[in-house]
Amino acid sequence: MKKIWLIGALLMLFLVVGASDGLASVHTYPEGNDSVMYRSLQTLRDRTNQTWQVVLYKRVQGGLTQSLHLRLVGFPGRAALEHPHPLKITTGTERIWLAPETPPVTDTSNVAEYDLLEVMRELNSTTPLRLTVPVQGQPIELPVPPFVVEEWRQVAQK
Template sequence: MSRIRTGFYYRFSPAHLDKQRCRVWLCGWLAIALLLFGSPSAASASTHRYSEAGDRVLWRSLQTLRDEHQTAWQIVFYKRMKAGETDSLNLRLVGFPGGAELTRQPLTISTRDGQTWTAFPVTDTPLPNTAGEYDLRPVMFELNGNPAIELYLPTAEPLKLTVPPFVIQEWKTVAQKAS
């Protein structure tokens, strides 16, 4: 009987409760640290480098975003370099078969604060009707900060695709890459 009481009283003694409290606090802080530092952030860049023939290098960012009708689009932003110089800075939009068909018209790009650009199609690349490729060099040089932008896709019935700030940051990372 005295063993049970001793054990019972020990579990609720101030010394034992302080140890438990310390363990709880330590576990809580450890969980917070793991959440903050243990997982990659949504804004971490996902850029890739590909060596091409000769002295050509391709840097790219790949994302899948949804338009206003929740249709998925593959968004490929890439920089092609030759001999250490930027050869092209393009955005390729790829819809899925049976989806909206892109016309060979310019892409309209705007920010919420009213800046607007026109990106012209790159015509030397044969693409299916659900894909389009546009020169983004002028846009990337003039775009200040990392605002969300809206792409107005040139389809029979115009579609809007919102590109979040973390994707713009990723594009800027690609645009600044050296060979």
């Protein structure tokens, strides 16, 4: 009985640890008229343990990049983003970018979208990032782990 339990536990450990590298959430969506959207979707927690949906997407038409945006969605009623404010992006070596906010896609206060085209052109390594999210009151920090940065780089390179 112990042997079966041990084998089961090792199998679960293998599946959980081994799956973390293989579960990329980069998706391709044909949009017609020679247009394609590439998207990375992640759920991350900020330093106050609040959950954020983080979507990086790139629109390509005729082989040319039309846009590369990052959409942040906070939990309704808990995150009130300040509009229009840039998103501060910092690397561990203190390289800083300010990504401009794009025109709102919705009038809800828990959603904002930022233009990351220049940031992703200049980001040449898979390094952890810190997003300083402009919320009402006090800005919050949202850590972005290296595996997410790698997905973003994959989307940017498509």
